[in-house]
Amino acid sequence: MVNTEFGRTVRRWRDRVTPEAVGLPGGGTRRAAGLRREELALLAGISVDYVTRLEQGRAAHPSEQVVEALGRALRLSGAEREHLFQVAGLVPPGRGTVPAHITPGVHRLVDRLSGTPVAVYDAAWTLLLANPLYAALLGDPSGWRGNERNGVWRNFVGPGSRVRHTPRERRAFEATLVADLRATASRYPTDRRLGQLIEDLCANSVRFAELWESGAVARHDASRKIIDHPQVGAVTLDCDVLSVAGGDLRIMVYTAEPGTEDAERVALLGVLGTQALVE
Known part of the structure; x- marks a missing residue:
């Protein structure tokens, strides 16, 4: 059986x-x-x-x-x-599917960066793996299911993120995010899950649908970001996105300048974890 x-x-x-x-x-x-x-x-x-x-x-x-x-x-x-x-009685995802396999080497890399907020996303911005410090900084993803784990969905339909944006920055971020997803869709045109995600986004977000119809293609790049954390306050960090050769994965890494208050806040989050501060 x-x-x-x-x-x-x-x-x-x-x-x-x-x-x-x-x-x-x-x-x-x-x-x-x-x-x-x-x-x-x-x-x-x-x-x-x-x-x-x-x-x-x-x-x-x-x-x-x-x-x-x-x-x-x-x-x-x-x-x-x-x-x-x-x-399990299933056909393993083929070449036309957005890769979601994390190699042992990537797992070890994430393990060794325990003092740094790190997450691994697939090419459609679905969260595959987050270390405890990333969860403490951006929010605990352990209870997220389905589309909730997708960064594009969370920004257009869901609760968004703790990253601070001015209205202008928000518009630019949304446009780049959609363009990046379009580039992924062009690489994996037969991926049914990706197609359903795009269909759901168009049905649930007027803003996404408008940007999707614009036809722009680009990649989402890293930048310096301010995270509004509910316990430790604003934290300014550099966000870098590393690509995994052959796997089409994105490793997102947040780092603080050494010796700054931001570095101290990240260290404090390492102690607090995802728990809330108690008065």
């Missing part, structure tokens, strides 16, 4: 991943050889109950998004990721 084999595969690979390897605290008495189910659920952004049902073969037909998220959480290689799709 496909789902039974899928569950056994997830459990076997969960047992080999230590908490320390994925940036979680270890130690203490642990019944699991590797990650606990709740830890895997946290990393993959799905419920513990669903992980349990998948491993026990009681959940039928996991979606592509769930399989992809589990693959990232389990730090799978390309061949292992392909196998996970196959035992």
Whole structure:
């Protein structure tokens, strides 16, 4: 039975991943050889109950998004990721699909930048991975689902972000973001998920629809940004977007000038995490 084999595969690979390897605290008495189910659920952004049902073969037909998220959480290689799709009864995403696989090397890079806010996005600006400091700075994404994880959607339809923009900057940012998404769509014209995202954006945002119809094509570039954080106040940081050769991923990195108040605020966020300050 496909789902039974899928569950056994997830459990076997969960047992080999230590908490320390994925940036979680270890130690203490642990019944699991590797990650606990709740830890895997946290990393993959799905419920513990669903992980349990998948491993026990009681959940039928996991979606592509769930399989992809589990693959990232389990730090799978390309061949292992392909196998996970196959035992789930799915065809692994092909060349015409926006890549979402994060290689072990990129995972290690993010792990080593624990003192820097870092996130990994795909070419359509869907958030794939965020380290704890990024979550503390920009908001905890662990509860985001579906289009909520897409940066274009959040800026045009959702709650936006903590980045401060003047009206002029906001218009320019929106235009560049749409143009960048158009460039991605031209590279992946048969990606159904990307096509649905664009259709949803056009249906839910007049501003996006107008910009999309303009036909401009460009890339979203990095810049110096001011983040209005609800606890530590305004933080001015340099935002750089690094491209992963061959993977079409974007690694977004926020850095502060050493010795400044902004650097101190980032360090404070490293202590606070995503918790709110208590008076």
